[in-house]
Amino acid sequence: MGWQVIRGWALAVYLFMFLPVAVVVLLSFNASQFGSFPMTGLSFRWFVELAHNDAILRAFRTSIVLGLLTAVVSTTLGVLASLALVRYWVPGRNLISTLLIAPILVPEVVLAVALLLFLNALSINKSFLLLLMGHVIFTLPFVILVVQARLVGIRRDYEEASLSLGASPIQTFLQVTLPLLAPAVFAGMLFAFTISFDDITGTLFWKPGGVETVPTQIFAMLRNSISPEINALGTVMIFLTVGLPLVGLAIARRLAMQRGS
Amino acid sequence: MSVEAREKRQPWILLSPALVAVTLLLFVPLAFIVVYSFWLRTATGADQTGFFLDNWNEALSDPFYRDILISTLRIAAITTLVCAVMGYPAAYFIARSKGNKALLLLMLMLPFWISYIIRTMSWINILGVSGAVNWALIEIGLINEPLQMLYNETTVILGLVHFLLPFMILNVYVALESIDISLEDAACSLGSTRWQSFLEVTLPLSLPGLAAGGLLCFVLSAGTYITPLVLGGPTDAMFANLVFEAIITQLNWPLGSALSLMLLAVLGTLVLTYNHFLGMGQLMKGLG
Incomplete structure (x- = not known):
């Protein structure tokens, strides 16, 4: 019962x-x-109208470029840091981990204000660069958490074998470690991209006037009234944000299987 | 350089880009707004540097700010409670299900991936004047005029619960999953009922997960300003809305700094208290 x-x-x-x-x-x-x-x-008329709406198409381009750049920068920083934390004995490891995940412990509004005002004082105004730096800093902790979780599962034996068989550390990294890391790198990038693509809280503070990402564009459209076009845009977003991770999951699984065979 | 020295330096080389980024883009900016909050914004729009307590005086003593802070904490507390009550049984179901757990979890993660703004605005389609509920009620003849259900504190909480519930379920699930089921069976075979064994064995063991999920729900809902803007009325501003107003609309950056720091102090105290008693481990398990 x-x-x-x-x-x-x-x-x-x-x-x-x-x-x-x-x-x-x-x-x-x-x-x-x-x-x-x-x-x-x-x-399908609302989707047709969507495809002819310049503002929305521009927002999509902005979001995709921003998401991709965020993913590349954030994952690069995150993978390097995770390698250090998982593979080496580092004094003060716990403190360093806490510092690196601090951006998600601070409310995003506060992070947004602090970054905006500080960079403004350095004469970096609201710009695409500011947006990118903001997105990198709050996606970094997520990347580090995901990548670390994956890294723990990769055994060091392969690298040690490669080194003892005469490969240089750089050769070993490029030919052994990096392929082993691929799923972790991929998961980190996917995570960073999705979080960046979805963000609105920080983005509204950092975006320059006239530049919209998809979420801020939807937000601006909501101010008037809820039109069928917003629902159509929502549907596109739903299929993108749900479809992308699912495809990503499938690719990651395939990569893992190839390695296993 | 000796091999050992290189071994020692390597992790720091790997860590430095991330540490520099966090320092320059988070810690230094936070320190900067502490200083900034003591400056003054003059009528001309220029900042007057110095050490003025005016912003802090206004932020801490004006009943307007205090009332909104209190109602923000109330909204966050109610949201957290509703998430716990709705989420715990669902997490228990997934953890103890004999069916396809991976699929159940995946289905829970899907709304996670769906855009926050889309999920928030989706409630307008349901509860709006020409939304699904009003249409259905008129169709079956219960009402003649559409009801005004949107744009109040309840819909703000509803939107927040819809956004945060997966965080709660996931954290409770992770905790439940790590409990040995045989403990419950042992309690039963020693004479306690299913309900008793749940209350005395499973529930206490899953509390860390519940606390981690609760912390996330509370902190994330207390820091939001989008949900009140989309689903709230004119009087439903939360504390982060005040920050947004001060920074973006009024351009009073010193006051905005003080207000941000107030929010950080309240929520930071909560996070530190949590960390002191429970540590960050459970929270990281739920996120990773």
Whole structure:
């Protein structure tokens, strides 16, 4: 009996999580003028309008470029730091770990204010560079946590074998360590990209006037009213942000399997 | 250089880019806004450097700020409580399920990946004047005019719960998963009922996960300003909204610095207290 209640409860929680999102997808295909019930028919017209909306296309480009750069910089910093923390004995290891994950322990609004005002005092105004630095600093802890978790599982024997067989440390890193690291690097980049792509809290503080990312563009559109176009944009975002990690997961699994065989 | 010396230097070379980034982009800026909060923004828009207590005086003694701080903490507390009550049984279900756990977890992670702003605004489709609920109620003839359900404190909490619930479930799940099921069986075979064994064995052992999830929910909800802007009314501003107003709208950066530091002090105390009693280990398990 008790188990049935728990199962029902869990089902209700899943419904609570998914229903609003499902309604966004459903309404984005609504043929009616207004993005609301009742549905008057199925139509792709809002997606067509989306594809012709310059502001939204620009926002997409900005978000993708920003996300990719963030992923590359943040993962580079994160992988190097994780290697040091997992592979070497470092004095004060706990303190260093805490310092490196501090950006997620500080509320993002506070981080956003501090970074904006400090860089402004150094005459770095609201700009793409400021956005990038902000995104790097708050994705870094996530990258470090994910990469460290993966690194722990990689045995050192391969590298030691390579070194003892006469390869130089650099050769060993490029030909043995890096391929072994690939899934961790990949997971870190994916995580950084997704978090950057989704961010709005810091972005609203750092973005220069006239530059919008996809989330800030949606936010600006919400100020007027909820149009079917927003639902269509939401649907595109849902498929992107859900599809991307799923594809990523599949690739990571394949990489892991190749290594295993 | 000897091999040993190189071995010793290597980790620092690897760590330095990340440490430099965190120092220059987080710690120095934080120290800077501490100094900045004692400056004054003059009527001309220029900053007057010096040591003035005006901003702190305003931030700490104005009942307007105090009331919003209190209501922010109240909203965060209610959100955390609702997440715990909704999330615990769901996490228990996943952890003890005999079905496909990976799939259940994946389904929980999906909303995690879906954009925060999309998930927040999705409630307008449900509860808005022309949303699903009003439409359904009118269709079945319960009401004639659409109800105004949006833009109040309840919808702000609803949006926050929807955003934060996966954090709670994941943390509780990680804790439950690490408990040996045979402990519960042992308690049962020694004569306690299922319910008793849950209350006296499983629940206490899962408390660290509940605390980690609770901390995340509380800190993240107390620091938000987007949800109140999208789902709240004009009087539902939270503390981070005041920070946003001061920095972006009024351009009073010294006052904004003081307000940010106030928020940091309150939430930082909470994080430090948590760290003192429980350590960061459990939290990291849930995140990684």
